[in-house]
Amino acid sequence: MRPRGFARAPIVPAADQFCLNVSRLVVGDPGNLRVSSVEGPNLVVIELSAPPDDIGRLVGRDGRTIGAVRVLADALAQRLGKRVIVDVQPVLRSNGPHG
Secondary structure, X not given: OOOOOOOOOOHHHHHHHHHHHHXXXXXXXXXXXXXXXXXXXXXXXXXXXXXXXXXXXXHOHHHHHHHHHXXXXXXXXXXXXXXXXXXXXXXXXXXXXXX
């Protein structure tokens, strides 16, 4: 039973913030980490974007780190009857205005 005055947080902001906070702890340059999400009726897709040199840290050995993030984010979403997919994409850095 939830105490009075406490409402459930919407899943997308909560899951986004969770993934971002955990990811910031493992990457070398947290300032270049980005998160975006799309929510459907029963599914939330969260995309984490990081520079290529931080992708390895984010994924972890044998995918263990991102696997743990996925399990925890999915557990958070299941409380609201949703599923979560957490995807990792590299951010390509440009060397100036012309690439």
